[in-house]
Amino acid sequence: MRRRKLRLPPYAKSFRFRLYLIFTVTIALLTAAFVTFYVLTELNAFRSNMEREGKLLATVLAQNARLPLFAENREALDILADGTARYPSVLSVSIVDREGRLLAQQVKSQTVPGDVIDMRVPVSSPSGVLSPESALLGQPQGNEQRVIGEVRLKLDTSAARERLVALVAASLAIGILFWILVSLLCYQILKRVTNSFNLLLGGIEKIGNGTLSARVGLDGDDELGRAANAINAMAASLELRELENQALQDELLRAMRLEVQEEKKQVMARLIQTNKMTSLGLLLSSMAHEINNPNASIRFSGHMIGKMLADALPLLDGVWQEEGEFYLGGVPYQKARLVLTENAGKIVENSERIAQVVQGLRDYGVGGGGQLRQRLEINGAVSAALSVLACQMKRDVQLHTSLGTSIPAVAGSQQQIEQVLINLILNAMQSCAGRSGEVHLSTRHDVAKGEVVVEVRDNGVGITPETKERLFEPFFSTKLELGGSGLGLYISQFIVSEHGGRLQLDSTLGKGTVATVVLPVAPASVVGMLPAQLGQHAADPLHEVG
Amino acid sequence: MSLLKLLLLVLFTLTPTLALAYDVLLLQSMHDKGYDEAVRGFKRDCRGSVRRIVLADYAELDLTRITREEHPKLIVAVGDRALELAQKQHATPVLYMMALNAKPRGAVGGVSMLLDPGRYLSVFGEMGAERVGVLYDPARSGGYVKRAVAAAARCGVKLVLREVHAPKETPAMLASLKGKVNALWMLPDTTAVSPGSTEAYFLFSQAERVPVVTFADVYLSMGGAVALTIDRYDIGRQVAELAQRVLDGNPPEEGGEPPRRAITRSNDSVVRQLKLNGAVGH
Ligand SMILES: Nc1ncnc2c1ncn2[C@@H]1O[C@H](COP(=O)(O)OP(=O)(O)O)[C@@H](O)[C@H]1O
Ligand SMILES: [Mg+2]
Numbered sequence A: 001m002r003r004r005k006l007r008l009p010p011y012a013k014s015f016r017f018r019l020y021l022i023f024t025v026t027i028a029l030l031t032a033a034f035v036t037f038y039v040l041t042e043l044n045a046f047r048s049n050m051e052r053e054g055k056l057l058a059t060v061l062a063q064n065a066r067l068p069l070f071a072e073n074r075e076a077l078d079i080l081a082d083g084t085a086r087y088p089s090v091l092s093v094s095i096v097d098r099e100g101r102l103l104a105q106q107v108k109s110q111t112v113p114g115d116v117i118d119m120r121v122p123v124s125s126p127s128g129v130l131s132p133e134s135a136l137l138g139q140p141q142g143n144e145q146r147v148i149g150e151v152r153l154k155l156d157t158s159a160a161r162e163r164l165v166a167l168v169a170a171s172l173a174i175g176i177l178f179w180i181l182v183s184l185l186c187y188q189i190l191k192r193v194t195n196s197f198n199l200l201l202g203g204i205e206k207i208g209n210g211t212l213s214a215r216v217g218l219d220g221d222d223e224l225g226r227a228a229n230a231i232n233a234m235a236a237s238l239e240l241r242e243l244e245n246q247a248l249q250d251e252l253l254r255a256m257r258l259e260v261q262e263e264k265k266q267v268m269a270r271l272i273q274t275n276k277m278t279s280l281g282l283l284l285s286s287m288a289h290e291i292n293n294p295n296a297s298i299r300f301s302g303h304m305i306g307k308m309l310a311d312a313l314p315l316l317d318g319v320w321q322e323e324g325e326f327y328l329g330g331v332p333y334q335k336a337r338l339v340l341t342e343n344a345g346k347i348v349e350n351s352e353r354i355a356q357v358v359q360g361l362r363d364y365g366v367g368g369g370g371q372l373r374q375r376l377e378i379n380g381a382v383s384a385a386l387s388v389l390a391c392q393m394k395r396d397v398q399l400h401t402s403l404g405t406s407i408p409a410v411a412g413s414q415q416q417i418e419q420v421l422i423n424l425i426l427n428a429m430q431s432c433a434g435r436s437g438e439v440h441l442s443t444r445h446d447v448a449k450g451e452v453v454v455e456v457r458d459n460g461v462g463i464t465p466e467t468k469e470r471l472f473e474p475f476f477s478t479k480l481e482l483g484g485s486g487l488g489l490y491i492s493q494f495i496v497s498e499h500g501g502r503l504q505l506d507s508t509l510g511k512g513t514v515a516t517v518v519l520p521v522a523p524a525s526v527v528g529m530l531p532a533q534l535g536q537h538a539a540d541p542l543h544e545v546g
Numbered sequence B: 001m002s003l004l005k006l007l008l009l010v011l012f013t014l015t016p017t018l019a020l021a022y023d024v025l026l027l028q029s030m031h032d033k034g035y036d037e038a039v040r041g042f043k044r045d046c047r048g049s050v051r052r053i054v055l056a057d058y059a060e061l062d063l064t065r066i067t068r069e070e071h072p073k074l075i076v077a078v079g080d081r082a083l084e085l086a087q088k089q090h091a092t093p094v095l096y097m098m099a100l101n102a103k104p105r106g107a108v109g110g111v112s113m114l115l116d117p118g119r120y121l122s123v124f125g126e127m128g129a130e131r132v133g134v135l136y137d138p139a140r141s142g143g144y145v146k147r148a149v150a151a152a153a154r155c156g157v158k159l160v161l162r163e164v165h166a167p168k169e170t171p172a173m174l175a176s177l178k179g180k181v182n183a184l185w186m187l188p189d190t191t192a193v194s195p196g197s198t199e200a201y202f203l204f205s206q207a208e209r210v211p212v213v214t215f216a217d218v219y220l221s222m223g224g225a226v227a228l229t230i231d232r233y234d235i236g237r238q239v240a241e242l243a244q245r246v247l248d249g250n251p252p253e254e255g256g257e258p259p260r261r262a263i264t265r266s267n268d269s270v271v272r273q274l275k276l277n278g279a280v281g282h
Helices: A015-071 A074-085 A132-137 A158-208 A223-323 A333-366 A378-392 A414-431 A465-469 A488-498 A524-529 B002-020 B033-045 B063-070 B080-086 B117-127 B138-155 B167-176 B198-208 B218-222 B232-247 B268-273
Strands: A090-097 A102-107 A116-124 A147-156 A397-402 A437-446 A451-458 A502-508 A512-520 B024-028 B050-054 B074-078 B094-097 B108-111 B131-136 B158-163 B183-185 B212-214 B226-230 B255-257 B262-266
Touching: A015 A074, A015 A090, A015 A116, A015 A147, A015 A158, A015 B167, A015 B198, A074 A090, A074 A102, A132 B033, A158 A223, A223 A333, A333 A378, A378 A397, A378 A414, A378 A437, A378 A451, A414 A437, A414 A451, A414 A488, A414 A512, A488 A502, A488 A512, B024 B033, B024 B063, B024 B080, B033 B050, B033 B074, B033 B232, B074 B080, B074 B232, B080 B094, B080 B108, B094 B232, B108 B232, B117 B138, B117 B183, B117 B212, B117 B226, B131 B138, B131 B167, B138 B158, B158 B167, B167 B198, B183 B198, B198 B212, B198 B218, B212 B218, B226 B232, B262 B268
Parallel strands: A397 A437, B024 B050, B024 B074, B074 B094, B094 B108, B108 B255, B131 B158, B131 B183, B183 B212, B212 B226
Antiparallel strands: A090 A102, A090 A147, A116 A147, A437 A451, A451 A512, A502 A512, B226 B262
């Protein structure tokens, strides 16, 4: 079923139309009320006027009829009645005496219209007239009136009806004319007003649609004009705000672009580092292979020499006992015997040491040890780092190690922590370059905070405040010409933060620097589940320097 | 004390006899200003003792008994009713005044309320009115009109007479005088002049431009030109003179005398409008 709804034409919804409707209806109502009021008042006035006129007519007639009535002069009364009946509104006139006898009558029309005014006025003798006797006696004039008859008038009100019709017609005509005039005037005024309104609305819509440069072209200091000014001001400020926004956005975009570039640079740096490391690793592993092969034959040879020497020595001893002193390579046998034994041992020993160092280098270079979640003994990491650094040790730098006991394991990659420590130790040693310095390496467990702390202290040159600000920037180095890459602290910082820890450098210029690595202790349950580090080398007493 | 008591007793026993001794019994119809005026005039000039009885104070007055017992020498009747009553006895002579309608019969004298026609005629003469309209009821004013006609003939004024037998005839009779008179003479005739018809005279006067000469001041205010009025006080005095003559032993003269004094007044504005002789009145 289709629902029928009163459908208004679109113009009926406009403000102008509604206002106009209200105005015209109000004016129409007012005009109607006024016309009604006017007609009613006028009609009443007319009717009362007619009554007054009739009364006057009757009174005059009564006055004139007094003597004829007294004299019962019918002729005179007839003439009087006739004269009165000539008045247009008079329907009939009759004059009766005191006893009600009809003395004169004039009837103009028999047809009795609906509304007839019946007017009766008594005819009385003049007041204050005395009888001759009283007059002679000098009695004062009285004022009693004697009714001697009655005048009856019937008045026609059809004139009133005609007048009413004329009045209504005229009033209606004037009213309608007035209504039309005022409506036209209203329309003009409304048009002007609503034009401004529509202009305002149009402006607002345009601004609302985003054309902020649009303005409401409305002047005048009325409310609408002020509203237009306010809207224009608003649009202007919106426009300004948008321009500002645009500028900010551009700036942001630029900043973001810069940041992306920075990031890219960092990524590049890491790639470079990785690349470097990878090539270094490859180099190291091939080098280890090259070294290991001859080293293995050296060790084998050493062993063989040792074995053969062990077999040969009793023979040579027998010779010495039998033969007495003899020389081997220009050295007396007894002395040569000692050197031989010692050197044979040294060959094997040093060859094994070579093998170990090479193994260490290989682990460091090749180490895929990116795995973070592994069981990590910090002291082990320190030892490994030191063994890598063994060859770098300088005569004039003394390295002191004090490793804490019962330090719990940490979750992390030993490879990476080793790298961090190597970087720190290298920096510390480099800071003491050219003079005799001391580097203290210590580990401890901060139970209260649940942290494992590694401290690398030196008494080097220290760090200037300018440098300090840029310590962790990649490629920032004060030792570029000495082979510094400026990546050491950057990578270390990265690794430590990957482990959930922090790296701090505290320095006093000219006195030295303390680098601290703090790593969170993993909960025992977690640590227990972690696999042991692969390729972990036990602390080698050989590597313990000084 | 006893002396005083005795004196009082003597006084009381004697008073009735003293009170009853009087000469004139004044019989007044009713309390009225006009009557009182005349009575005052009478009393002023009457030398005899007077007892005054106002008929309106009594339901019924036995005049015969009073005259028999009190023996007044004269009865003075004031007003119509008093005159009628006084004429019912014949023992005592009667004088009358202020009686307009009652007919004096037999040996009854007095002063009538009608001025001598000559006075009116002289006024008409002064006005230059040759024909004067008169309305009268022959039953009431026939005698007076007869005298007037005689007097008019003497001074060259013609009276145009119209008889009226009922008050309602007056307007018509007046209408019949149209164009026939130079003046109207209004008589104190109750038939010709009734409250209902009075204004007809003045309407006629106005329409025909003829003056109305009348008998009382009140009519001046209604449009009358000249009024010749009686002087009631003087009438009393006039009657007192007659009474003295009767008391002196002469029988009263039959028929009434006209009042000896008349007051002439005029309505100036009417006189002016009708362009009457300025000498009229005053
Ligand atoms: N222990 C230290 N004492 C003095 N300066 C240091 C120390 N550690 C680092 N620095 C300063 O920090 C800079 C950056 O160090 P790093 O990132 O390891 O790069 P590199 O060692 O290749 O120069 C160094 O150039 C140095 O000036
Ligand atoms: Mg470094």
